Amino acid sequence: MKTTIHPTYYKDAKAQCTCGASFQYGNTVKETKVEVCSHCHPFYTGKKKIVDASGRVERFKARMEQAEKLKQMKEEAKKKKTKNILDEIEEEKEKQEQNPTAPLEKIQEKIKTETKEKKEKKITKKSSATKTTKAKAKKKK
Numbered sequence: 001m002k003t004t005i006h007p008t009y010y011k012d013a014k015a016q017c018t019c020g021a022s023f024q025y026g027n028t029v030k031e032t033k034v035e036v037c038s039h040c041h042p043f044y045t046g047k048k049k050i051v052d053a054s055g056r057v058e059r060f061k062a063r064m065e066q067a068e069k070l071k072q073m074k075e076e077a078k079k080k081k082t083k084n085i086l087d088e089i090e091e092e093k094e095k096q097e098q099n100p101t102a103p104l105e106k107i108q109e110k111i112k113t114e115t116k117e118k119k120e121k122k123i124t125k126k127s128s129a130t131k132t133t134k135a136k137a138k139k140k141k
Contacts, residue, residue, distance in 0.1 A: 013027035019040035038044050 007028040009026060009028055010030050011026050012024050013030055013032070014022060014024055015027075015032050015034055015037070016022045017034050017037035017040060019037065021037050021039040023037070042048060
């Protein structure tokens with residue numbers, strides 16, 4: 001084995017866990033810090049423990065809470081919308097009970113406005129037709 005190409009090997013390297021336990025082992029680094037060791041790992045201890053190195057669990061829980069809030073807001077909006085529609089229907093029923101001829105009056109008003117619009121369209125068509133015939137007559141001269 002060449003002496004210059006290999007890193008130095010420490011037989012008494014020390015590992016320090018976040019739970020407070022420390023132990024010695026062989027490594028090329030003198031001291032290391034670990035997040036989970038055999039003293040605190042759920043597999044070895046039999047206890048349930050959430051191991052979170054970089055806040056992933058908290059972020060996941062926060063996302064789940066936001067999703068739940070959003071879901072509740074959507075449900076409330078749907079309820080409000082259906083309430084508004086139901087209220088409008090009830091108001092229309094009350095109006096019809098108070099004045100049973102109201103729907104007939106609305107229909108008559110719609111018919112009147114439609115006939116007025118049709119007449120106006122016919123008038124505009126006639127006026128545009130006469131303009132085009134006059135223009136053609138001028139061209140022929």
